[in-house]
Amino acid sequence: MADERIVSSDAAPHTTVIERRGGGGTAMIAVVLLIAVLIGGFYLFSRQGAQNSKDAAITSAAKSVGGAADKVGDAVGSGKE
DSSP: OEEEEEEOOSSOSSEEEEEEOOOSHHHHHHHHHHHHHHHHHHHHHHHHHHHHHHHHHHHHHHHHHHHHHHHHHHHHHHHHO
16 A cells, blocks of 8 residues: 655655555465465375375285185185095
8 A cells, every 4th residue: 555645855845755565465475375385285295195005905905815715725626636
């Protein structure tokens, strides 16, 4: 917002000077935006880590089930002979 004031001097008796003052709102918005980006990045990376852990657990369980199925198949196969 511009403030208007009248300055008198000997050289120019009626001079109007318009001063422009910044409120600092832009800096505050930039800080808030930076914080939001950092929180969003942290959230995304933490979810990716959780997804990787979940995938590893599923893979391990599938391998265990596969191993158990092999043992059952071997036991059934040896009983037929």
